[in-house]
Amino acid sequence: MTAADLGYRTVVRPPGDGRWREDGDCAQVDPDVMFPERSAAGDAQARRICQPCLARRACLDDALIEETGKAESGRHGVRGGLTPRERCELDPTVVGEAPGLIGAVGR
Numbered sequence: 456m457t458a459a460d461l462g463y464r465t466v467v468r469p470p471g472d473g474r475w476r477e478d479g480d481c482a483q484v485d486p487d488v489m490f491p492e493r494s495a496a497g498d499a500q501a502r503r504i505c506q507p508c509l510a511r512r513a514c515l516d517d518a519l520i521e522e523t524g525k526a527e528s529g530r531h532g533v534r535g536g537l538t539p540r541e542r543c544e545l546d547p548t549v550v551g552e553a554p555g556l557i558g559a560v561g562r
């Protein structure tokens with residue numbers, strides 16, 4: 456499965472065009488919310504913010520590009536609705552760290 460299979464509803468801007476950040480719903484919230492490791496709220500609140508975000512697909516695509524080959528520990532925050540572990544699971548260049556695909560997609 457790839458990010459394209461996740462069913463994200465809208466591509467506002469193409470990957471690599473950082474202007475999608477202007478469309479992100481997270482631009483309106485405390486940045487710490489999107490970094491559950493910094494927040495007592497955990498990742499649920501960040502996922503709720505990402506779910507309807509029109510920039511979600513471009514955001515996730517850019518995250519996957521920027522983080523290619525990184526271990527889970529080198530990825531931070533919820534991006535495109537996915538946690539660092541979930542993004543790691545989508546990266547075919549990361550071997551042996553996160554077997555299997557996400558059970559959390561669509562949460």
Ligand code: SF4
Pocket residue numbers: 475476478479480481482489504505506508509510511512514515533534535536
């Ligand atoms: S998908 Fe989430 S992290 Fe990405 S821009 Fe939208 S709200 Fe922000």
